[in-house]
Amino acid sequence: MRLRRLDLIRYGKFTDRSIDFGPKPESGPDLHIVFGLNEAGKSTALSAYLDLLFGIEERSRYNFLHEYSAMRIGGVLELAGSEHTFTRTKQRSNSLLNATGQPVSEVAITAHLAGLSRDAYTTMFSLDDETLEAGGKAILESRGDLGKLLFTASAGLGNASDTLNALEAEADALYRKQAHGTELALLKKRLVDVKSRRDAIDTLASTYEGLEAERLDAAQQYG
Structure with missing residues (x-):
């Protein structure tokens, strides 16, 4: 999946604004940096992209200019080599529209997300200063999904999560507080x-x- 264009139609402080990343280059890097002053709207754009993929959150904080019923974002996604235009509205059902304005199934996007939920996708691909700082603390304290993720990536341990789960299961089999069927309790x-x-x-x-x-x-x- 690649974001070709993000349309901030009526979202946050934006009205009819777009960020166009252009076509994917045939060769070379495909890295884009969106920069601006504080409060310029960088976090708003990131939230809009997540809302495009997963739906505008029920209690979105980006309705201060446009009411919930008027909120609208759009974009062009490159999926499996083809460009697809989508629009997202703020409603409980049929909020995802195609290029002609017709409702389409969420599967049109979720099929390309490898089963990731919004939280998982945000943790893996939408890091900001706050989550990075929290993740760093989580690494030092050996806790938290983000801490595990960053530690896994930095250490090059692709299966660290599976290994950790197996070790935790083995430890539980040996001893659990107030459990009577563990190996240690039986011994x-x-x-x-x-x-x-x-x-x-x-x-x-x-x-x-x-x-x-x-x-x-x-x-x-x-x-």
């Missing part, structure tokens, strides 16, 4: 049973010596 139960059996058959040294003396006397008398 502790066996240990208690063994100690009980040992205590039942255990004999004091003095008692053993007395019994041994009696045995020797009996052997001498009846030998």
Whole structure:
């Protein structure tokens, strides 16, 4: 999937504005930098792109100029080598329209997202200063999906998530708080049973010596 053009038709502070990235070059890099002053609308454009893909959020904060019923974004996406024009409106159903203004299934876009949800897509491809800072802290604290993602990427560990899940499952099988069927819980139960059996058959040294003396006397008398 490639974004060819983003249309900010009625979204945030924008009205009938477009960002055109042009056709994909036949060779060489395809990197575009969108820059501007603070409050110029960079975050608005990023949010608009996500809303184009996944739908305008129910409580969108970009309705301060255009009411919910008037909000509209559009764009041209290159999907599997072909250009497709879409428009997104703010409504619960049939919000995705094709080039002729007819409603189309969400599958027209989601089929090219590899099953990613909005949150997953945002985490992987829509990082900003706040999420990067939070992700860095998450790495240091070994927590959070973004921390795991960034650590995986920086370390070149493509299957780190699967490995971590397997290790967590193995750890859970060994021990879980207040669980009775884990391996450690079963071993502790066996240990208690063994100690009980040992205590039942255990004999004091003095008692053993007395019994041994009696045995020797009996052997001498009846030998």
